[in-house]
Amino acid sequence: xxxxxxxxxxxxxxxxxxxxxxxxxxxxxxxxxxxxxxxxxxxxxxxxxxxxxxxxxxxxxxxxxxxxxxxxxxxxxxxxxxxxxxxxxxxxxxxxxxxxxxxxxxxxxxxxxxxxxxxxxxxxxxxxxxxxxxxxxxxxxxxxxxxxxxxxxxxxxxxxxxxxxxxxxxxxxxxxxxxxxxxxxxxxxxxxxxxxxx
Amino acid sequence: xxxxxxxxxxxxxxxxxxxxxxxxxxxxxxxxxxxxxxxxxxxxxxxxxxxxxxxxxxxxxxxxxxxxxxxxxxxxxxxxxxxxxxxxxxxxxxxxxxxxxxxxxxxxxxxxxxxxxxxxxxxxxxxxxxxxxxxxxxxxxxxxxxxxxxxxxxx
Numbered sequence: 115x116x117x118x119x120x121x122x123x124x125x126x127x128x129x130x131x132x133x134x135x136x137x138x139x140x141x142x143x144x145x146x147x148x149x150x151x152x153x154x155x156x157x158x159x160x161x162x163x164x165x166x167x168x169x170x171x172x173x174x175x176x177x178x179x180x181x182x183x184x185x186x187x188x189x190x191x192x193x194x195x196x197x198x199x200x201x202x203x204x205x206x207x208x209x210x211x212x213x214x215x216x217x218x219x220x221x222x223x224x225x226x227x228x229x230x231x232x233x234x235x236x237x238x239x240x241x242x243x244x245x246x247x248x249x250x251x252x253x254x255x256x257x258x259x260x261x262x263x264x265x266x267x268x269x270x271x272x273x274x275x276x277x278x279x280x281x282x283x284x285x286x287x288x289x290x291x292x293x294x295x296x297x298x299x300x301x302x303x304x305x306x307x308x309x310x311x312x
Numbered sequence: 313x314x315x316x317x318x319x320x321x322x323x324x325x326x327x328x329x330x331x332x333x334x335x336x337x338x339x340x341x342x343x344x345x346x347x348x349x350x351x352x353x354x355x356x357x358x359x360x361x362x363x364x365x366x367x368x369x370x371x372x373x374x375x376x377x378x379x380x381x382x383x384x385x386x387x388x389x390x391x392x393x394x395x396x397x398x399x400x401x402x403x404x405x406x407x408x409x410x411x412x413x414x415x416x417x418x419x420x421x422x423x424x425x426x427x428x429x430x431x432x433x434x435x436x437x438x439x440x441x442x443x444x445x446x447x448x449x450x451x452x453x454x455x456x457x458x459x460x461x462x463x464x465x466x467x
Binding site for chain 1: 336339340343344346347350351353354355356357358359360361362363364365366437438439440441442443444446447448450451454455463465
């Protein structure tokens, strides 16, 4: 049997037919123009979409799958503050584990010493960092990023420890609900007029 | 060629033709780089904050108001209880094992209508209450103009 070149081979009845093309006679040119206009259109749309979603603040909180945030509709835009993460198993400050939730049940005291100490360190660091800066200094605020299934008995101890360390204003981090009004526009623009006093 | 576009065919023969194609390659490069940057820096989850203060601690935003009602909202495993001036204002038990958030919303709306200047409220929670339920309560309070929320434990 002779060796043949791989490829389509029609039966002898159709070999002379032009139904499957003209065979070798109609070779297409090698140079074809690539249509760039739709590609550029698509790029422009993608860029516009991404710019609309762009946030100059960036990621304030480090999202992990261990912590599922609850949803709220009436929250304000989140700001950069020290973050206390409370998962079902551990308590972390700025990503560093300071206590295990299982160990907290053994103590009768409300405070968590390691958390308190870490928050005091953060406070000192912020004081040094913003020395002489009246507006950006330490205001006693902390972001609490807690899992929605965590019991208040744990939150209460975190709050108490924060209180002892000098953080009296707590920001509970939540996911923005679908029915939330858009408050990001005024917050993202520096120098934008503040919201009217309530 | 009066008023028409010069296609560069006539004249001295050294004129460059005007119908040149714009080189789109640098533009596409720029777009590709911009898209990569924006995708890397995009924030896909919108996170907000509910600001609360600790009952007993100083609050930076709202000075204590002497005329304000002493309003407390207790979240227990039984349901919600709103206390005003140490008397029960409304009791909202759980419905079918779930907190009656709609009922709470209605009561808070009525409260805001009766006391439009009231902004302070203390949310007291039992130990077994889950964080999601506490956040729902705070969210309802803030949504009904009770935005100076303090949180404390029951007792």
